Amino acid sequence: MLRTALATLLSHWRRHPGQLVTLLAGLALATALWSGVQAINAEARSSYAEAAAALGQDRLARLVAPDGGPVPLAEHVALRRAGHAVSPVISGELRDGAARLRLFGLDLLTAPPDAGGPALGGEGIDLAAFFTAPGVLLMSPATQAGPLPPDLPPVLVRDGIPPGVAYTDIGTAARLLGQADPSFLLVAPDQPAHLPPLAEATGLRLVPPGDDSGVARLTDSFHLNLTAFGLLSFAVGLFIVHAAIGLAFEQRRATMRTLRALGLPLRTLLLAFGLELAALAILAGLAGLALGYAIAAALMPGVAGTLRGLYGAEVAGGLSFDPRWALAGLAMTLAGAGLAGAQALRRTARLPILAPAQPRAWAQASARAMRLQAAAAGVLAAAALGLALWGGSLVTGFATLAALLLGAALALPALLGLSLRLAARGARGALAEWLFADTRQQLPGLSLALMALLLALAANIGVSTMVGSFRGTFLGWLDQRLAAELYLTATDVDEAARLQAWLAPRAEAVLPIVRAEATLAGRLGAVYGQADHATFRENWPLIAAEAGAWDRLAAGAGVLVNEQLFRFGDLALGEPLRLAPGLTLPVVGVYSDYGNPMAQAIVTLPVFAATWPEVAATRFALRVPPDQAAALATALREDFGLPADAVVNQAQIKRFSLEVFEQTFRVTGALNILTLGVAAVALLTSLTTLAGLRLPQLAPVWALGLTRGRLAVLELLRSVVLAALTFALALPVGLVLAWVLLAVVNVEAFGWRLPMQLFPADWLRLLALALIAALLAAALPALRLWRMAPTTLLKVFAHER
């Protein structure tokens, strides 16, 4: 019996292959976007987990200096002599342009086994080579393939080492990083029983295992963002599925009634319906997973770029296949299909055997339902407002976004109905009157697709306003930061000296750029030495400063810090900041520093030279009259035989920075376009669905003297009007969305507050896109109507019951 019922239900799809394709495509698209995002997140998280597990940081406690600086060697020696099982590690970063490598120098003789360092005598490591200069670096194949700083010791490739990380002997690391004292001490889990606890035995700070999830914590917001986008796309895809299942249910209502009348138990009918849905979901889910994997693989390099650019997190650019991901994706598809089909199942369960067929019943949402939706929208809007004003955390920020989007979607049918009612009042002529009245009647059938369009448009406006504001601020900031006309890099100190002498009579100013790595407020960062010059005083973008900040900096009585260090280090103006052993200065100003994940501080040149005498200036910013910059650059290259990239002008650096920026937001852009595409498909599905059901309403109007061509044009016009009205609502929703992203989510996630900028030209482009999408979605049903044989329309009259 079940088999017969199932076969009867399935026979519907043979006669409606287009509908089957729509249903499968909707489900596959929803699965693809969701599972694609999940694949990206899983890959990134596994990279973070590897990084967190580096040197057993997830399992081993560490001792660090209370001020965040290196641990004095004497402290280490004292602890060892007392019998404590601690092992020194020197860590730091080697950088050269875009090439970066995080180095961990271990003392393999004392490192606890849990540290996961290379085993002595195993893995084909030549011990002599490992312990003696130039040493050996161990890194993963992916790290070895990437850009690496020059002049590294020989490399041995080993799996299981986090991306962007190399292990080496502590002596090699000390030499490469120019640091003698350990960065921290690893603590073995089993300490001798007779000794006092470490916390009492030393003044060093004991960091428990796994307490260094900075990257994971920082990037959580980014992944939450991606997940939100994935969920949004999934929801938009489900609108398509809901429309297709709803139509199939209505078209099979009579069949189901007949099956019931012929003696099929309701339970068997429901089971057959459920099995059919599950089979379709699995089929579409598998296709969606394949598509999702392809999307994730295509987006992964962009995501890796984003994570590196915004957070300094190293993520492999490739993608591996995880069966758990596939199973979770399929489960999500099944759950989504169940959700989308729940209404049809409920209606099947309540289907009276003898009720007359009402093919349009599903499209006729009651006024009560619309009122309830509007009331729910009001509650959600109030919740969004409350959360935005009083929330103040990342979670409440995203809750605000969810309440805002859901509220707007629920309010849409009521607002569209109101707009159409108002428009109908001003309509002149029978056709216009009919068009508005008929459109209003179509709203229940179209509202789901229009909600999907609203969500896609609002997300698009919100995210592009956020990115655009970011871009505008970033460009303005670049203009301020890159005030010098030329930037020069010498190969060594001698050449630097010769260049300075040569430039003295030719340039208005030669400003050295010197930099030293440092741990600032517990974070890896850099200290820059800066000359006291009008270039900086006039252009440097300070966002907060004490009175006379520049004078105090010049006098060596203060330090400037970037916004990241200021926010994450929880600093205050005037608060002393330790920059190096023996150098602690009060914070006198904060500058914006977009796109840099590192903590950064600036001291005046004499202070820098006194603290880091070994660092000599090989990079310089040159001030010259702008019209002489090109000639001077050419002269420098020709007279000193400098390579092209040793002398770069402002424009080149800006272009490079902008490229990094664009790469950073490529993923967001791609997801934006995909979501809009899915919304257009949802609209097409709904319009195609309604087109079949609307013939009984269109045929009389045709019979009363309208041509099919005119009716088709009116159908196109209706779709465009609805898309335009939806856009009109999406615009304010999108702008509020952008505000929440910039003022709440961004501050919590990135540590920067950006001014919101508006881009009306982008809105016009998006409106045009929305109208084109609506026209394309309506084109097929309209074309069908235009070409429809009169006999098909006459069937409406012939089918009279």
Add this chain to the structure above:
Amino acid sequence: MTEFLQITDVTKAHGTLEVLRGVSLALDRGEALALTGESGSGKSTLMHLAAALDAPDSGEIRIGGQSLGALDDAGRAAVRRGRIGLVFQQFNLVPSLTVAQNIAFQARLAGRHDPRLCAELVGRLGLSGLEARYPEALSGGQQQRVAIARALAHRPELILADEPTGNLDEATGDAVLALLLELVAETGAALMMVTHSTRLAARLGRRLHLSRGRLGAPDAA
């Protein structure tokens, strides 16, 4: 004298099924013709051809001397809009428009809207007080009266009614038909009505019977 509606030797097939086989008839203004026949005899097809809703395979149909075959889609739509009033068994009102809007709809499309005539039709057809309602809120009889008002509101020269009382009970059907005949007689339009019922057909001035696609006298049935 030339009759207002002239159908000459018309044939029509749906696929391999020949529905009309050389049908000819003529109808003048002020005449009321009942077209009877069994199910599948081609009554509705002939009605649709006369209403310029479909085109014959061969033969000619003229309305007011104008050959429908010479018209394109827009021309046929203009004939439907301006010269013909249609009444369907299923009423086929526009569900999104009110009673008043439905009655005026075709007249406004034809550019011949006369509010006084509409008001008069509302009164004559017993629809007073229902003007602001939507079709779904009306009974079958009320809906058919709205359809009749719509078919008359633009002063058509030809009224084509396909089983106009087929969905109504006998008493309501009789009342609706009486009103239709009365109004048609007053306007001087030609009326062709398709019906199964010989009882209703007997109330019209002229009767023709369609059987297997050919016309004959009513007693041939």
